[in-house]
Amino acid sequence: MQAFKPAAPGAYLPEQVADMLAADIRTGRLAAGDKLPAQAALADQFLVSRTVVREAVSRLKSLGLVDSRQGSGVYVNQPGFSPLNFNAQSAVSKQAVIQIVEVRRALEAEVAELAAQRRSLTDIRRIRQSIILLDKAVLAGGDGVDEDVQYHRAIAEAARNPFLMGTLDYLRQFLRGATRVTRANEVRRKDFVRQVRDEHELIVCAIEAGDAPAARQAAAQHMNNAIRRIKRAGPAFWEQAGVRLSSPLVAGWPMPAEPAVPVSMALKD
Numbered sequence: 001m002q003a004f005k006p007a008a009p010g011a012y013l014p015e016q017v018a019d020m021l022a023a024d025i026r027t028g029r030l031a032a033g034d035k036l037p038a039q040a041a042l043a044d045q046f047l048v049s050r051t052v053v054r055e056a057v058s059r060l061k062s063l064g065l066v067d068s069r070q071g072s073g074v075y076v077n078q079p080g081f082s083p084l085n086f087n088a089q090s091a092v093s094k095q096a097v098i099q100i101v102e103v104r105r106a107l108e109a110e111v112a113e114l115a116a117q118r119r120s121l122t123d124i125r126r127i128r129q130s131i132i133l134l135d136k137a138v139l140a141g142g143d144g145v146d147e148d149v150q151y152h153r154a155i156a157e158a159a160r161n162p163f164l165m166g167t168l169d170y171l172r173q174f175l176r177g178a179t180r181v182t183r184a185n186e187v188r189r190k191d192f193v194r195q196v197r198d199e200h201e202l203i204v205c206a207i208e209a210g211d212a213p214a215a216r217q218a219a220a221q222h223m224n225n226a227i228r229r230i231k232r233a234g235p236a237f238w239e240q241a242g243v244r245l246s247s248p249l250v251a252g253w254p255m256p257a258e259p260a261v262p263v264s265m266a267l268k269d
Contacts (some may be wrong), residue, residue, distance in 0.1 A: 006047040012146040013048050015172070017056035020046075025065050025076055036066060036074040062166040098227050100178035105223035107168060108152065112203055112219035114159035116212040123158035124208050130154045131200055138193060143183045149176055151200060155207065155219075182226050185233045192229055199225060 004024075007016040024030040036042065042053045057074055060066045066074050115123070134147035156168055168175070186192040199222040206215035 004042070004045040006045070007052075012149065013046075013052045014055035014059065015149075015176075017042070017046050017048060017052060018059040021056065021060055022063065022065055025060075030076050032076050032078045034076045035072075036076070038073070059169050062162070062169050094230065094233075097178050097181045097230055100174055101182065101223055101227050101230070103171070104175055104178065104226075105220055107164075107171075108155075108223055109216045109220040111152075111156045111159045111164065111168075112207060113212045113216040114161060114164070115155045116207045116210055116215035118160045119158040119207055119210075123154070124204070127151065127154045127158065127204050127207065131197075131204065134200070135197070138187060143180070143187050145176070145180050145183050148179055148183055155203070158207065182230060185229055185237055186226075188237070195225060195229075196222075 004020060007013050007020075021030070021036075030036075036057070037045070039050045039053045039057075043050045046053070057066065061068070065077060067077050068074050130147065130151040134144045134151055137144040137147045153168075156165055159165075186196050199218070202218040203215060203222060206212075206218050
């Protein structure tokens with residue numbers, strides 16, 4: 001049976017499992033027509049719960065990488081199209097991060113508007129819980145990348161558009177990479193942390209109120225402000241953390257696991 005590396009504790013587990021399976025599919029380690037191991041077997045190998053495996057497989061389905069056959073299992077699909085081809089050299093730069101945030105701005109604004117129109121009370125609770133978890137992560141000295149990704153994903157789920165979710169999942173490796181850079185920059189300064197917290201609150205308040213235009217505006221402004229904060233990052237940030245974090249923004253490059261900024265450097269005025 002195919003052997004898989006256990007998921008690392010502490011990070012967002014469904015995303016980890018999906019990424020590792022997707023990498024094996026794209027490199028041919030899992031070939032078209034191969035049957036994935038049963039959920040229980042995958043859970044044992046990755047050292048995660050079956051719920052995590054189910055969510056990971058669901059993400060692979062949204063990307064078109066696997067498909068279920070009733071009564072038989074989950075199988076790897078024939079590749080339908082080539083993955084996005086980003087030039088590695090263009091990704092290793094401040095400008096590349098800004099350009100990816102521009103992509104996020106277009107997507108996040110639409111997602112927030114739809115979420116304001118379609119959200120449920122459960123969605124609002126999930127979004128607000130993600131803000132609480134993000135606050136806790138920052139107070140504990142972390143960069144809050146996983147929690148920030150979950151906040152925006154909770155809003156996307158409230159939009160109730162599977163095609164939009166599929167697009168976000170497909171672009172996740174690039175969007176998450178840019179998020180690591182923006183969060184590393186933001187947690188260095190208390191004023192940036194407060195700004196991000198206030199911007200998140202504006203978005204969720206507009207969604208909760210059902211004010212679609214305000215939600216769109218708040219989400220777009222959040223991305224505009226993220227770009228401004230990146231532009232304000234000094235040379236020291238890019239020499240120490242920025243380039244290291246922005247360099248893996250292409251498919252198949254592993255993201256570094258260590259914190260973007262030492263805890264002792266975080267939360268400066």
